[in-house]
Amino acid sequence: MNISTKVSQAALSGQIYNLDHFHKAWNDPSLIRLMGNELVIPPSPKVIAAVQDIAHKLNYYPEDPATNQKLLSALAQYMEIPGGADWIILGNGSMELIDMLPRTFLNPGDEVLLPCPDYAPYSRRPPLYGGKIIDVVPDENFQYCLEDFTDKLSDRTKMIIISRPNAPVGNMLPLKILRELCKLDVILVVDEAYAEFSEQSMVSLLDDYTNVIISRTFSKAMGLGGIRLGFAAAHPEVISYINRVRVPLNISLITQIAALAALEDVPYIVQNTSNVIAAREWFTAAFEQIEEIRAIPSKGNFVLLDTEASGIPAAEFYQQLKAAKILTRNVSGSRGVPGAYYLRVTIGTMKMMKELLSQMKEILSLAD
Numbered sequence: 001m002n003i004s005t006k007v008s009q010a011a012l013s014g015q016i017y018n019l020d021h022f023h024k025a026w027n028d029p030s031l032i033r034l035m036g037n038e039l040v041i042p043p044s045p046k047v048i049a050a051v052q053d054i055a056h057k058l059n060y061y062p063e064d065p066a067t068n069q070k071l072l073s074a075l076a077q078y079m080e081i082p083g084g085a086d087w088i089i090l091g092n093g094s095m096e097l098i099d100m101l102p103r104t105f106l107n108p109g110d111e112v113l114l115p116c117p118d119y120a121p122y123s124r125r126p127p128l129y130g131g132k133i134i135d136v137v138p139d140e141n142f143q144y145c146l147e148d149f150t151d152k153l154s155d156r157t158k159m160i161i162i163s164r165p166n167a168p169v170g171n172m173l174p175l176k177i178l179r180e181l182c183k184l185d186v187i188l189v190v191d192e193a194y195a196e197f198s199e200q201s202m203v204s205l206l207d208d209y210t211n212v213i214i215s216r217t218f219s220k221a222m223g224l225g226g227i228r229l230g231f232a233a234a235h236p237e238v239i240s241y242i243n244r245v246r247v248p249l250n251i252s253l254i255t256q257i258a259a260l261a262a263l264e265d266v267p268y269i270v271q272n273t274s275n276v277i278a279a280r281e282w283f284t285a286a287f288e289q290i291e292e293i294r295a296i297p298s299k300g301n302f303v304l305l306d307t308e309a310s311g312i313p314a315a316e317f318y319q320q321l322k323a324a325k326i327l328t329r330n331v332s333g334s335r336g337v338p339g340a341y342y343l344r345v346t347i348g349t350m351k352m353m354k355e356l357l358s359q360m361k362e363i364l365s366l367a368d
Helices: 009-013 018-025 045-057 069-078 093-105 146-150 174-180 236-245 253-263 268-287 314-323 350-367
Strands: 087-091 109-115 134-137 157-163 187-191 210-216 230-233 292-297 302-306 342-346
Touching: 018 314, 045 253, 069 087, 069 230, 069 253, 087 093, 087 236, 093 157, 093 187, 093 210, 093 230, 109 314, 157 174, 174 187, 253 268, 268 292, 268 302, 268 350, 314 342, 314 350
Parallel strands: 109 134, 109 157, 157 187, 187 210
Antiparallel strands: 087 230, 210 230, 292 302, 302 342
16 A cells, blocks of 8 residues: 555645754763753752652643643733733643644635744644745844835735744844734734743733734743743633644643742742843853854844854854764754854853853864
C-alpha cells in the first residue's frame, strides 16, 4: 500500500521541526545553554516544593484547565485583566496556542499576514488548516511601517500574527502601528512571550478591541520551560471559540500546580527579569567597542549578533563556541534572516555572558 495516498493534506504539507539544539543540550550537561531563550536560573523554591508535594497524587487526572478558576484568575491578575478568569485560556506551551488559533479561525484559502522574520512555528501551523502565509518584509534594519502591513491586505486576510518583542530580532513593533492594526477587520494575535523583558504590554487594548488576542508563556521570565504552559488573553467570546477546538485535559496536574506556585512568588520573577535585563544591556553595550560584530538592540532575553564585518560566518562562531562548551543558535538563512552572519544568543547570568564575550573575542583574535 502507498501510505502517502492515505494521509491528509496537512500531513503532506507539514514539516518536522528541527529541535536538535535541545537534544545537544540535554545530552551534554556541561554545555552552557545559551541557545533556547530559556531562563538559566532554576525555578522558585516555592515551585519546586509544590511539585514535590503533589507527586503522590499523579495517579489522578488533572482538573480541566477551563474550570481551574484559581489558576485562570491568578493569570488574569498577573496580566492585570479586570475581567478575570473568563478572559484566559491555557495551552500546552505556547506551541499549542500557535496551533489552536489558526485551527479556530482559518478556513482554506484564508490569508495570514506575518512579519518576516518572526517565530518559525507561526509560519508552519496555518498551512495545515488551509491558511496561506503572506510575508510582511521589513527594511534592512528589521523595521516596519504601517503600510508594510496594510499594503498586503486582501479580501482573504483573516489574521495578523506578530511577536512583540520580535523573535529572533528582539525589536518592538511601535505601539502606534499596533493600534492601527487593531482597527482592521481581522484577528490580531500579539505574542508577548518576552513581555517581562520589554517592560511593555498591550493588554490594556483588550477592552477596546474584541479581535485582539495576546499570548504569553511560562517558558521565559517565569523560568518554567519544562512544564510546557502557555496562556492567552482575549474577549470571553473569543476564548469560548478557542476552547471548542482545545483538546480536553491538555494541561497536566504538575504543570497547573507549578504555575500556581510560580504566580505566588512574583518577586522571584521580577528579580530574575531584572538580572536578565541588566546582563542584556551590559552584553549589548560591550559590542560598541567591537567593530567586527554588531549587536542588534533587543527587548527580549536574547541578542541577535551580526558578524558580517568580521568575515566569520555565524556557523563558524557556533562551532567554535560549542567547542568551548557554549551552545548558541545560528539563525542565518532562516525565514527572513538573509545571509550567513546571524548568531542568536540567549542572555544568561552575567558570568555566562562575560565568558561568552571572552570566547568571541578569542575567535576574532585568532582570525586576524
